[in-house]
Amino acid sequence: MNQSETAGRVLVLIPALNEANSIGRLVDEVRGKHPEFDLLVVDDGSTDDSAETARKHGAIVLSHPFNLGDGAARQTGFFFARRCGYDYLVHLDGDSQHSPDQIDRLLEEVRSGRADLVVGSRFLGACEYELGLLKKIGIRLFSLICSLAIRQRLTDPTSGFRALNKKAIRLFTSGYYPQHYPDADVIISAHFNGLTIQEIPVTMSHSRSDSLHRGGKIIYYTYKMLLSTFVSILGDPYGRKRKCRPNK
Amino acid sequence: MPPKQIILAVVLSLGLLIFIIEAVRRRKLREEYAWLWLLIGAAILLLALWPGLLEFLTGLMGIELPINTVFFFGMMFVIFINLHFSIRVSQLTNQVKRLTQEIAFLKRLPPRDPPG
Numbered sequence: 607m608n609q610s611e612t613a614g615r616v617l618v619l620i621p622a623l624n625e626a627n628s629i630g631r632l633v634d635e636v637r638g639k640h641p642e643f644d645l646l647v648v649d650d651g652s653t654d655d656s657a658e659t660a661r662k663h664g665a666i667v668l669s670h671p672f673n674l675g676d677g678a679a680r681q682t683g684f685f686f687a688r689r690c691g692y693d694y695l696v697h698l699d700g701d702s703q704h705s706p707d708q709i710d711r712l713l714e715e716v717r718s719g720r721a722d723l724v725v726g727s728r729f730l731g732a733c734e735y736e737l738g739l740l741k742k743i744g745i746r747l748f749s750l751i752c753s754l755a756i757r758q759r760l761t762d763p764t765s766g767f768r769a770l771n772k773k774a775i776r777l778f779t780s781g782y783y784p785q786h787y788p789d790a791d792v793i794i795s796a797h798f799n800g801l802t803i804q805e806i807p808v809t810m811s812h813s814r815s816d817s818l819h820r821g822g823k824i825i826y827y828t829y830k831m832l833l834s835t836f837v838s839i840l841g842d843p844y845g846r847k848r849k850c851r852p853n854k
Numbered sequence: 855m856p857p858k859q860i861i862l863a864v865v866l867s868l869g870l871l872i873f874i875i876e877a878v879r880r881r882k883l884r885e886e887y888a889w890l891w892l893l894i895g896a897a898i899l900l901l902a903l904w905p906g907l908l909e910f911l912t913g914l915m916g917i918e919l920p921i922n923t924v925f926f927f928g929m930m931f932v933i934f935i936n937l938h939f940s941i942r943v944s945q946l947t948n949q950v951k952r953l954t955q956e957i958a959f960l961k962r963l964p965p966r967d968p969p970g
Contacts, residue, residue: 645965648958657963664965668958674951682955689959785951 613717614693616643617686618709620665621679622700626654629700633663636706643709646686647700650679656700676766677788684770684779696769704767708808712769721804722774723796725760726767731807740824748831752790755839756797760805763790767808774801784834787827791834798838855905863902871895890938894931 618636622629629647636645647660651673661667668682680697687695694716698704708726715724729745737745745764752763770778777799784791797803874891877883883891901908901924912923 661963661966666965667963669961669963670954670958672954674954678951678955682958685955685959686962785947 615691616640616694616696616713617683617690617692618643618645618706619648619680619683619687619695619697620645620660620700621648621650621676621683621697622652622656622660623650623673623676623679624652624654624656625700626652626656626659628702629656630659630663632700632702632706633660633665636709637664639706640709644692646683648679648682648686650674650676675786677784677786677792680788681778681783684775684783687775688779692772692775694769694771695775697766699766703810703812705809705811708767709769711806711808712767715804715806716769716771720802722771722801723793723803724769725762725765725793725803725805726808726810727760727762727765727805728808728810729761730805732809735810735812744824744828748790748835751832751835752793755794755835756803758797758803760793760803762805763793765808765810767810777801787830790831791838794835794838855908860902860905863898867895867898867902870898890935897927 618640620629620632620636625632633645633647636643645665647657647665647667649657649660649667649669651670657667657669666686668686670679670682683697684695694713696709696712698706698709704726712724712726715721729749745762748763749761753760774796777796778792781799782795793803871892874883874888874895878885878888908920908923912918912920915923915926917923917926
């Protein structure tokens with residue numbers, strides 16, 4: 607039995623939307639570093655060849671017939687992981703801002719049992735690019751809200767580089783997982799559902815397709831995040847019920 | 855209330871009720887959405903046939919003109935039914951999301967052997 611089998615099955619998840627130019631390289635990189643892990647690309651209704659490119663490069667591909675949102679794409683991956691019995695899942699963004707070199711560091715935290723949900727933070731580590739002022743203020747604000755809500759210091763709740771164990775996968779596939787912008791609200795609801803959260807430093811490079819928090823979207827994002835963070839703090843009624851049930 | 859107004863209100867509410875029931879019968883409107891509309895149709899009919907009720911409600915709420923009571927309830931109904939629709943649209947959005955995820959899972963493609 608090799609090491610990966612004893613350490614549990616791992617799924618690397620990459621949600622992708624119109625990343626045909628870079629997804630092949632990213633898939634190769636992940637598979638080169640970790641041939642022992644399965645790699646799933648969830649194509650969120652791309653209009654280019656992202657799905658076919660990822661598949662050619664050796665990834666398992668799930669395609670949404672139309673665009674649903676970054677959160678829904680991740681959740682599709684979580685469903686896959688749950689049904690196929692994976693023990694751990696690491697997800698990184700499809701735009702190559704997260705380096706596959708650091709998958710091991712995130713995994714180590716969940717494998718050791720120190721955390722159920724591990725978030726890679728660019729502010730604990732190195733951020734290789736300068737963030738816009740609004741984005742910086744936004745991230746600070748949500749870090750603060752998130753840290754206060756879960757009474758634990760968090761620096762980068764918007765990070766899409768995270769590792770989950772089975773408990774977290776189960777929570778995110780049986781309860782609520784936001785369809786769009788799954789950031790601080792996910793962390794808070796995970797906390798209130800009894801998951802241990804840990805943040806570790808990672809390096810992030812500039813992402814090409816980082817248009818998420820720009821323009822009018824920033825207003826909607828702020829509104830959505832404030833509201834969903836607030837209701838997460840109030841408590842997810844389904845989550846609470848689940849918590850009382852003896853699990854496993 | 856002048857008889858002309860009463861006739862108009864009765865005809866309108868009866869028309870509305872017939873239209874709703876016919877839509878349900880033709881399966882164009884589901885029963886779970888019909889009840890709100892039936893309720894409003896019945897309310898208009900009741901107020902038309904019983905003008906004293908409108909005057910009583912107007913006095914009860916401290917409104918000067920009965921017509922403003924009608925506007926008030928009309929507005930409340932529109933707000934309520936729109937909220938009801940927003941909730942239903944949200945539910946439908948969630949269901950479409952789940953179905954889409956299921957379709958993606960059912961149609962999953964295994965990796966193709968990389969060339970070379």
